[in-house]
Amino acid sequence: MRPPALYPIFNSIESIKGIGIKTSKLFKRLLDEDKLIYLLYHKPVSLLNRPRMSDIHSIQPGDRPVFKIKVISHIKPPSRKSPYRILCQIQSFKGDELEIVFFNYHKDYLIKQLPEGTVCWISGSVELFNGHLQMSHPDYITFDEEKIPLIEPVYPLTQGLTNKMVEFAVTQAMRALPKNIPEWIDETLLKQTGWPDFKTALYELHHPKSAIDLTNESKARQRLAYDEILANQLALAITRSRLKRQKGNALKGTGELTGRLKELLPFELTGAQKRVISEISMDMACDFRMGRLLQGDVGSGKTIVAVFAMLQATESGAQTALMCPTDILSRQHYKKINQLAEEIGVHVVLLTGREKGKTRALLLKEIANGTAQIVIGTHALFTPDVIFQNLKLVVIDEQHRFGVEQRLFLTQKGSAPDLLVMTATPIPRTLALTYYGDMDLSVIDEKPASRQKVDTRVIPAKAREETISKLKTLLQNGQQIYWVCPLVEESEKSDLANATDRYNELNALFPNRVGLIHGKMKGTEKDAVMQAFLNKELSVLVATTVIEVGVDVSSATVMIIEQAERFGLAQLHQLRGRIGRGADKSVCLLMYDYPLSEVAKRRLEVMRQTDDGFIIAEEDLKLRGAGEILGTRQSGLENLRLSNFELQAELISTARQDALNIIKTDTMLQTPRGQALKMLMYLFEKDVYISTISAG
Ligand code: ADP
Ligand code: MG
Secondary structure, three states, X not given: OOOHHHOHHHOEHHHOOOOOHHHHHHHHHHHOOOEHHHHHOOOOOEEEEOOEOOOHHHOOOOOOXXXXXXXXXXXXXXXXXXXXXXXXXXXXXXXXXXEEEEOOOOHHHHHHHOOOOOEEEEEOOEEEEOOEEEEEXXXXXXXXXXXXXXXXXXXXXXXXXXXXXXHHHHHHHHHHOOOOOOOOOOHHHHHHHOOOOHHHHHHHHHOOOOHHHHOOOOHHXXXXXXXXXHHHHHHHHHHHHHHHHOEOOOOOOOOHHHHHHHHHOOOOOOHHHHHHHHHHHHHHHOOEOOEEEEEEOOOOOHHHHHHHXXXXXHHOOOEEEEEOOOHHHHHHHHHHHHHHHHHHXXXXXXXXXXOOHHHHHHHHHHHHHOOOOEEEEOHHHHOOOOOOOOEEEEXXXXXXXXXXXXXXXXOOOOOOOEEEEEOOOOOOHHHHHHHHOOOEEEEEOOOOOOOOOOEEEEEEHHHHHHHHHHHXXXXXXXXXXXXXXXXOOOOOOOOOOEHHHHHHHHHHHOOOOXXXXXXXXXXXXXXXXXXXXXXXXXXXEEEOHHHOOOOOXXXXXXXXXXXXXXXXXXXHHHHHOOOOOOOOOOEEEEEEOOOOOHHHHHHHXXXXXXXXXXXXXXXXHHHOOHHHHOOOOOOOOOOOOOOOHHXXXXXXXXXXXXXXXXXXXXXXXXXXXXXXXXXXXXXXXXXXXXXXXXXX
């Protein structure tokens, strides 16, 4: 598959002469990868100066000065454990003395390498010790001054690896690049930007000349970031075009069931909901496959939009699957959707890991013979023994829990089903393009008018007792409260507030009114507690983040989050999204413990100021890495090495446009530029995607 010219650069790091198994393992730990090319993608983070000094006072902290020295004498260590010292005279400054110190040493080697009277060049970090200038383990000892660079890049390292080893390995890796790498960037763009070619850019990345070369101003870095982004965008464009070229099913619907649904709804759809419902409806009706992302803030009413889509599929005689990340959520969706569906006359079933034995067998039968028109569940829906009769629409709720590859896998069930993905967390545009560039986008940018802004307050932990004492009044007024803790139980190594303790405490004060729910409970136990809270039999629900995603109890109006500083922004936003769902005024208390880091302080402040999920997502992206925003670290597309947030924001639109145009006009990547772009994709290990185009 991979062109032979690229074999050397995809060899393992161990193949470098002079690097053994042990060191190559360290590299693997550092880079998460074992191939030479990843050395080239490892960016230096700072510079090290090796100034030629003419006087001792001009040495700056951090410098590794270069001295011309003459060896005066070897000082024999008094014991085998003491360091070996060599006294020298600095030739560069009229006679100052310097001691070279070695802690681990081969005596014979040092005597041979630096006999008395030797004149040579050394460089390393110096310090003043007992009035003597000292250099321990010089980085360089050489007769040739030219061998000591003026400036060296400094790399992120891992225990056991030295900067020199990385520099050496990078140099070797540069040699493994093919001689001729064709240019894949469009000529006009190259002229406009003045970017160097790929190989030169890599060389410059590893040979910075000044601090500016380490910033986004560096043309080499810009170019490499663009290459990486372009490779990603091409992968997405290929996936997208594959999806689009595939004949799908025209799920035109009849309007009969959706019409009845409209009559049943206890509320008026928002304008945004109506708009996205019609976008989805038209997309489903055309006979190409749908791949659509539905974005909308917490509480913007995505579920009902999905129900419209599902009923349109039902009208067209097709089955639908709705997949949720948790048991709780699938049960909740099942209950709500089934209620509506029963009135409309549609058969909905629930299938999770918990349906076993006879129940499961019956469900499988209904799914296989098509009587189950809408199937709701968790991952369990997509185990191999679940066979659909006629699956033509897959809806995934709260998508950020599922990886890109899972998404592709899902669509392989059934015959080219349409795909509707709903995100729980709004995603900044840059990220949406990075991760979902293969899909069309529908956005609900409006919340139901009945929603009120949640009154959010940030309070110190010491106000806890006071807060508890206020609960009494709240409970008397019939309010329902979520109390969120970071942990389930006391764990030895942590001082995190735990739900079990808090439950015991509150339950003692308000007997029979408090429930506890956390991830370690059995599914049926969780359901029972949730149901009791929904029925208002319980007033306080002490919980961990299991309630984070999607749970909908519209009568709950108060949320208290302990140690809120431990949660990420997206998580806080999701949690808070559980309240403020009904027409009543809601309050969220973010309790924090000292000491509060700057980032944590900023997060809480953002939460207090806004409830706009898109703003929160942008802030989140600034405060943390992109990988974290989408939940777990996912495989494939999101491993950016050469790019960063700012460069991405700057370059992604151009790269996306570029990629879409290329795939449109040169679908098989056969033109000369197409060939070059294939090389680009191989260099960023997008082989899978190339194989899909070759397969046609
Ligand atoms: P999310 O977008 O977070 O998944 P849901 O779909 O769970 O939101 O909707 C939240 C709540 O808002 C539900 O109780 C739902 O019935 C209600 N809802 C949805 N659309 C509207 C609307 N247009 N007007 C009033 N309430 C609505
Ligand atoms: Mg939802």
